[in-house]
Amino acid sequence: MKKIIQRLLFAYRYKKAVRQADEFKKNTGLKHMVIVLNGSPKVAAKKDLCHLIRTRKFRKGTRIRDIERKALYTTL
Secondary structure (H helix, E strand, O other): OHHHHHHHHHHHHHHHHHHHHHHHHHHHOOOEEEEEEOOEEEEEEHHHHHHHHHOOOOOOOOOHHHHHHHOOEEOO
């Protein structure tokens, strides 16, 4: 029962994040991605992720391609 509730909650948060990413893309024109951070889906701009990679917030050797591959959703 607990697993079902967790999956439903994740599905709700995922749908909300996708809508948010599409809205951000429409307003700013930047490419946005939905990625999983700390167990929940978060929306981040590709530009911001590139900055975080340059400042070593991700593990050494991580590239933007790797993050894009693992992203749950990417705006075009």
